[in-house]
Amino acid sequence: xxxxxxxxxxxxxxxxxxxxxxxxxxxxxxxxxxxxxxxxxxxxxxxxxxxxxxxxxxxxxxxxxxxxxxxxxxxxxxxxxxxxxxxxxxxxxxxxxxxxxxxxxxxxxxxxxxxxxxxxxxxxxxxxxxxxxxxxxxxxxxxxxxxxxxxxxxxxxxxxxxxxxxxxxxxxxxxxxxxxxxxxxxxxxxxxxxxxxxxxxxxxxxxxxxxxxxxxxxxxxxxxxxxxxxxxxxxxxxxxxxxxxxxxxxxxxxxxxxxxxxxxxxxxxxxx
Numbered sequence: 001x002x003x004x005x006x007x008x009x010x011x012x013x014x015x016x017x018x019x020x021x022x023x024x025x026x027x028x029x030x031x032x033x034x035x036x037x038x039x040x041x042x043x044x045x046x047x048x049x050x051x052x053x054x055x056x057x058x059x060x061x062x063x064x065x066x067x068x069x070x071x072x073x074x075x076x077x078x079x080x081x082x083x084x085x086x087x088x089x090x091x092x093x094x095x096x097x098x099x100x101x102x103x104x105x106x107x108x109x110x111x112x113x114x115x116x117x118x119x120x121x122x123x124x125x126x127x128x129x130x131x132x133x134x135x136x137x138x139x140x141x142x143x144x145x146x147x148x149x150x151x152x153x154x155x156x157x158x159x160x161x162x163x164x165x166x167x168x169x170x171x172x173x174x175x176x177x178x179x180x181x182x183x184x185x186x187x188x189x190x191x192x193x194x195x196x197x198x199x200x201x202x203x204x205x206x207x208x209x210x211x212x213x214x215x216x217x218x219x220x221x222x223x224x225x226x227x228x229x230x231x232x233x234x235x236x237x238x239x240x241x242x243x244x245x246x247x248x249x250x251x252x253x254x255x256x257x258x259x260x261x262x263x264x265x266x267x268x269x270x271x272x
Contacts, residue, residue: 001154002161006035008148009158013039020114021046022105022141023073024054025062027169028152029120030069031159032144036118037071045114046071049078049101052187053174055194057201065166078104081187091181094132097174102139118142124152170207171259178212192245193217199241203233209257215248223256 013019013036021036023029023046036044048062059075066073078100080086086096102117109117121133121143136143145155152171159167175190189212196210196217209220221229230252242250 002157005148005150005154005158006161009035009144009150010039012142012144012147013044016040016116018043018114019045019116019118020105020109020112021071022101022117022119022136023048023062023066024120025058025065026120026172027159027166028122028145028155030062030065030164030166031155031162032118032120033066033071034069034159034162034164035144037069042072044071045112046073047105047108048073048075049104050075051078052081052190053097053176055172055175055198057198058172061166061169065164068165076104076108081185086176087185089176089179089181089183089185092131093176093181093185094130095135097176098132098135099139102136102141106139116142118144121146122152122155123149178210180211180213183213188246192247195245196242196247199238205229207257211253212247216251217242217247217249218251218253220253220255220257226252226254226256 009032019036019040021029021033021044023033025048029046033044033046036046046066048059050059063073080097080100083096083100086093086100105117109115117140119136119141121130121136122145125133126146133143150158156167175193176185178193179185179189193210193212197208200208200210200219200221205221205225207222211218211220239250
């Protein structure tokens, strides 16, 4: 099955003369960049959007991974923080984020002679509430992983099969996903969430989220790590650090991290 999916992806890129990859450095877009480079060589270009919602550590990872693959890699600035439709954080915030991204990428691609822009959307993403996907589709962006029906688990299997050392890298969506819908997003809020998550990573915890609601930080850890965290962490020191970042209250989500948890509010409101 792995080799079958790999051949499907290669065939998709063989249809393209040149392709620009919307490359975040996550495991999905990195797999797409790897296969694009294997098929197209120097006719593939990876481009990473830089904005306050991207952790500097994630940007460095993206640079390292692109260099390891060998693909040409460039950075662009996006300005979604200047759009009140984005910063007001409506339920379709991601639509405005991806609109800004692809409205920035498209003229770059056309000016450089890249007829195709591709992204790392996978088959699982199509089953979740992802308004950003619509923005990309409206602009003609292709999603090879989704076209081939490849799930997140299969992305990891393919990445491991190809020997990519980051095959098990935790998902790291943009920092704006840490805020409940309707709460205004500011650069200062993004920075404090980013610093708080880096603090947890330095303690040795991966796959963590710091959900921000007003002055409260709600920590989400992998469920299996919660007991160890409570027993072995200097909680007084952690609270002091988070308060220095700008939070007043620090809480622990006893359920642990679950992807898409903020979208539960949408389901509840729909039922109501």
